[in-house]
Amino acid sequence: MRLKKHVPLFESTLKHVVARPLLSSRCGRCRYATSSAAYPENIAVLGGGISGLASAHFVAKEFPKSKITIYEANKEAGGWIRSRKVDVPGGSVLFEYGPRTLRPTPSSKPTGQLIQDLGLASDVIVTRRDAPGATNRYIYYPDRLVKLPSPPGLPSLRSLIELFRSGAADGVFSALTEPWWPRRDPSLTDESVGAFISRRVDKRVAQNLVSAVYHGIYAGDIWKLSVKTLMPLLWQHEGRSGSIAKGMHDIDADFSKPDRRTLWHPYDLASAKAMHDIEIESGLKTTLDEASVYSFKGGLQQLVHKLKQNLEKNKNVDIKLDSPVQSFKMVPKSAERVKVVAGHKAKETTKNFDLVISTLRHKPLTEYVTVMTVNLYFSQPNLIPVQGFGYLIPQSVPLEQNPERALGVIFDSDAISGQDTAPGTKLTVMLGGHWWSDWPGHPSEAEGLEMARSVIERHLGITAEPAASHARLWPDCIPQYTVGYEDRLKEFATSARNEFKGRVRLVGNQYNGVGVNDCVGGAWLMARGLRNGGWRQRSCGLDRALDERPWVVDYAASYSKPLPEADAKAEEKA
């Protein structure tokens, strides 16, 4: 695979994911062993972002005797996780230029494992589930902040009235008639999130509510993102039962029951069970259980720094910074080794490896969007008229209310506390994303700062001069799983498997999720899949994409107990 010359910033730090079939869920394709060695002696990890570093960490645990070389194009590892302490009058504040918090979910247990392995538990800071920074979430629609109902507890009557009066919730009651809407055309193999929600509920719900959520995760366009990939459960329910509600009813997916059922892809079920078995020591577990989101005293980059330090301490690991990967391909006439060429022109080095873990991006598979993050700190406290996590701006907001194409604003002072020593108001404005996809260029960082200030003046009435600020453009930072992604991934995985004969595993955010937890989880699954001779099997790590087994019914907390035999039989029949 020849890479584009000089891999820019993200080429080496954005990633892909996931492993060979887990546990007993072997798929028939992966059975060809190609080597008799007990472990891969030389392993290359391409990319030193969070996926690459976490892969190296987990692989080093699996194979303590293997020599691991990490190639990173930039002078700093960690990708777009950047935390900077900024001195301000009266103390300091922490700016996060990229991702800022982690969410504790069952699928984020590998991140918990990593924190534990690195001895970072005492540096974890949390926003509790009942804190305003967790419960108060807003959307800006059409020209004001509207609070969204969010757990815990029932929403207040006042907030419901405000929500409906704003028009943001128009169309939600159409969901009640969803079971009677026509089934989808069987020839439809995928569609956009926007089209799906319009078809099954109401276009206004797609434009006003769903688009805001997808801005906050993918900075993406709901009329392009794939429903089959991003709302797989809803898509499966409709496919099986003709309607989402009927589908949930058919499998007894009652949300009020602690042992509710859900649909699983068998691969994901095996992954969930494997992750559930990760043991997190009780102190850290209690901390994470109470958290809506969490970070570290020194910001999210503390995780990356500690991870890198830990790898540097390992005499079998070599981290090569400022070493863009130029190409990697099978050594001619060998089914066993991969040749990696890395380094700047004229200083290129070539080395052969038994196993390569690539977190590099493969352009044709996904489009990317560019985001600008603008951090602002004001010495005056409580400048924001409300308390909360922040707000998202839906696609339906009229352009005159959003000429800067902002996606949302995070109220950092409320969203996570414990990182600053100076009092005041801290927020981050997120600009661009899909809105900038057809712009001929991007604003400069100075322009971005002006744009962010005009957003918060219009939306929040903040006119004060910031005591500190920073704008950062992240070109092509979030991959977009657009309509048809699953088919493209299948084709790509087939060709990668054939080309690399099991000697290259693909990991990172281009494959199974764009969040930090997804990247760490993908690395964990990949490393686990190398166990017990798994590294010799003919997999490219994207076996989930090639696994065509039908979805099954199981408990949402799949590990809690086995499904009754009668259910299992009925499911098998279905």
Ligand SMILES: C=Cc1c2[nH]c(c1C)Cc1[nH]c(c(CCC(=O)O)c1C)Cc1[nH]c(c(C)c1CCC(=O)O)Cc1[nH]c(c(C)c1C=C)C2
């Ligand atoms: C920095 C830009 C990012 C945007 N999305 C992501 C990043 C890193 C990835 C992402 N963000 C969220 C999720 C959901 C799962 C989760 O981990 O919580 C993912 C995969 C949710 C989220 N969105 C925003 C925040 C602060 C969070 C919590 C996690 C985090 O710190 O990233 C706000 C936000 N993110 C983006 C925009 C445009 C935005 C707007 C307010 C893009």
